[in-house]
Amino acid sequence: MKLTLQELTDAMNRFVAAMGWYDETSAFAQSPRNIATSLALEAAEVLEHYQWGDEADPAALAEELADVALYLLQLAYLTDIDLEQAILDKLTVNYRRFGSGDPPPTL
Numbered sequence: 001m002k003l004t005l006q007e008l009t010d011a012m013n014r015f016v017a018a019m020g021w022y023d024e025t026s027a028f029a030q031s032p033r034n035i036a037t038s039l040a041l042e043a044a045e046v047l048e049h050y051q052w053g054d055e056a057d058p059a060a061l062a063e064e065l066a067d068v069a070l071y072l073l074q075l076a077y078l079t080d081i082d083l084e085q086a087i088l089d090k091l092t093v094n095y096r097r098f099g100s101g102d103p104p105p106t107l
């Protein structure tokens with residue numbers, strides 16, 4: 001099953017809502033600051049898989065990457081950022097900064 005970023009964001013929001021974490025009384029306030037903190041912590045957990053070697057267990061790594069992706073989607077949602085457009089814009093910037101100019105039309 002392949003989903004778009006929007007569909008994945010919707011699925012993430014359904015999960016967070018089902019857990020009651022969007023409720024005002026939740027002990028896990030889903031504020032942008034809290035989610036940004038969680039994103040950074042999960043990114044560090046990715047690095048943990050390479051702490052003592054160059055190989056990571058693929059299943060364990062996939063789980064951590066999913067944690068990062070879910071928080072990334074949520075932070076974009078909470079801050080009204082169109083993540084798909086932001087990624088495309090940043091790739092364009094990177095082509096111009098590190099490449100030979102404008103990105104290819106197939107970007």
Ligand SMILES: [Mg+2]
Binds near residue numbers: 042045
């Ligand atoms: Mg994790």
